Amino acid sequence: MATILIVEDEPAIAESLAYSLRRDGYTVLTAGCLADAEAQPGAIDLVVLDLMLPDGSGFDLLARLRRRQAPPAVIILSSRDQEADRVAGLETGADDYVTKPFSPREVVARVRAVLRRTARTQAVAAPALPLPVTADVETRRATIDGQPLELTRVEFDLLHTLLSAPGRVFTRAQLIDRVWGDNFAITDRTIDSHVKALRRKVADAGGDAGIIETVRGVGYRLGLGGEGGGADGG
Ligand code: CA
Numbered sequence: 001m002a003t004i005l006i007v008e009d010e011p012a013i014a015e016s017l018a019y020s021l022r023r024d025g026y027t028v029l030t031a032g033c034l035a036d037a038e039a040q041p042g043a044i045d046l047v048v049l050d051l052m053l054p055d056g057s058g059f060d061l062l063a064r065l066r067r068r069q070a071p072p073a074v075i076i077l078s079s080r081d082q083e084a085d086r087v088a089g090l091e092t093g094a095d096d097y098v099t100k101p102f103s104p105r106e107v108v109a110r111v112r113a114v115l116r117r118t119a120r121t122q123a124v125a126a127p128a129l130p131l132p133v134t135a136d137v138e139t140r141r142a143t144i145d146g147q148p149l150e151l152t153r154v155e156f157d158l159l160h161t162l163l164s165a166p167g168r169v170f171t172r173a174q175l176i177d178r179v180w181g182d183n184f185a186i187t188d189r190t191i192d193s194h195v196k197a198l199r200r201k202v203a204d205a206g207g208d209a210g211i212i213e214t215v216r217g218v219g220y221r222l223g224l225g226g227e228g229g230g231a232d233g234g
Helices: 011-023 034-038 058-066 083-091 104-125 153-163 172-179 188-204
Strands: 003-007 027-031 046-050 073-078 096-099 133-136 141-144 147-149 212-215 219-222
Touching (some): 003 034, 046 104, 073 083, 073 104, 153 188, 153 219, 172 219, 188 212
Parallel strands (some): 073 096
Antiparallel strands (some): 133 141, 212 219
């Protein structure tokens, strides 16, 4: 069972989360500030991270965690329902976010989903678990269920970017950066219409267009099925 580190300076929140996660079978460690979090020895599979901590911002820890050789998954606890925080969190490499106030049960569900997703992402790196969709940069050929997809350059690059980290959410800004480069003025709507075209081609080739999931208010990800839409909340 996975080891989870809760970084949260409000004891009541930390304790109720720790209780719920332990009841679910996880090993739980807690830290009330950045310094405590960094001092935790041993391997941690997932960090539940508050953003406002007494000795700094959770974003700083997130950035440092990402540079580790085997970075843990991260779920951000945000006290404000601000899209800026969510997007910044995901761009810094967080796997999911939960807005306060939340129920411990909601956090446990997110923890389970993120751990399942990251385990699966590791599994797809091995040839044992092929994805239904492929995009080969050398030949610029893409397929769905073995059927060729005739894609434009942009559609191919979008698909290839999503495929680079199955299950991970890419913000529209990240997609623009990877597909067009950051000096292009591309609107969110432009991205959305290319994704729509890509989905149509996948469906026309007999594939499941739902494999490209919308994460509402954030961006897109390559779904691996079985999670029922995850972060978009229906
Ligand atoms: Ca706090």
